[in-house]
Amino acid sequence: MVAAWARSLSESSYDLVVQQLIPGYASLARLSVALLAASPLAASPGAAVLVAGCGTGAELLEARGQRPDWQLTAIDPAAEMLVVARRRLEEAGPDGPPGARPAIRWRQSTVEDLDAQAAFDGALSVLVLQSLADDGSKLAFLTALARSLKPGGQLVLVDLMRSERSPLQAQVEQAWLSFQAASGLKAAAEAFDALSHGLHPIGLARLTALVNAAGFSDPALIFKALAVEGFLLQRRA
Numbered sequence: 001m002v003a004a005w006a007r008s009l010s011e012s013s014y015d016l017v018v019q020q021l022i023p024g025y026a027s028l029a030r031l032s033v034a035l036l037a038a039s040p041l042a043a044s045p046g047a048a049v050l051v052a053g054c055g056t057g058a059e060l061l062e063a064r065g066q067r068p069d070w071q072l073t074a075i076d077p078a079a080e081m082l083v084v085a086r087r088r089l090e091e092a093g094p095d096g097p098p099g100a101r102p103a104i105r106w107r108q109s110t111v112e113d114l115d116a117q118a119a120f121d122g123a124l125s126v127l128v129l130q131s132l133a134d135d136g137s138k139l140a141f142l143t144a145l146a147r148s149l150k151p152g153g154q155l156v157l158v159d160l161m162r163s164e165r166s167p168l169q170a171q172v173e174q175a176w177l178s179f180q181a182a183s184g185l186k187a188a189a190e191a192f193d194a195l196s197h198g199l200h201p202i203g204l205a206r207l208t209a210l211v212n213a214a215g216f217s218d219p220a221l222i223f224k225a226l227a228v229e230g231f232l233l234q235r236r237a
């Protein structure tokens, strides 16, 4: 259930390696939060926002910076990720006085096990869906996310996607490895193989079918760097 590649990294190396792997990763959390903050429901002061699969806390840190008023719920099934995220957020500054900066609610849970019916005005899920098999697990995850949102609530979903086949694909893949090597990733090809083991990327048509079945509108593309794509989705009323 938990992403093998995320678990295989020691907590401190995750943040470095993910930046070496994904072009533009450093801006992803910033963009994701900015998008959600512009959504009709999450724009309201004190909006309730779910960070699903918070990992080491990149989206939480960014949300704290851009929208200190948000009531954040951070969930992740991996205890070791929650420990790192909590420490990182504490180091960034204590929760402020009551009312100014609500304390983050931390839950060790998957989205599927979170009992939250229409509790959130918005949600972020960055690099999580890719680790679930397309055997009903992806649909269960997306359905649980939709259920946790109020009607009209929006989700920013970022994931590794299956690349379209093209005669130039081999060159694109080679360039991605070169990007990783130039970013300092040791033995980029081997590291990439090891880390991508256990991931289940899907194409856009399949993603659209799954999110529609889960209760979301069609995905709007908001980010693309090689095979990593981000989408804005809205829970249907």
Ligand SMILES: C[S@@+](CC[C@H](N)C(=O)[O-])C[C@H]1O[C@@H](n2cnc3c(N)ncnc32)[C@H](O)[C@@H]1O
Residues within 6 Å of the ligand: 001, 002, 003, 006, 018, 052, 053, 054, 055, 056, 057, 058, 059, 075, 076, 077, 078, 081, 109, 110, 111, 112, 125, 126, 127, 128, 131, 141
């Ligand atoms: C690759 S990390 C991404 C972390 C963070 N969002 C980021 O972009 O840096 C994926 C995280 O999703 C968590 N995860 C895996 N399955 C999940 C599920 N069903 N519900 C919630 N989180 C899940 C993993 O434990 C892991 O911490």
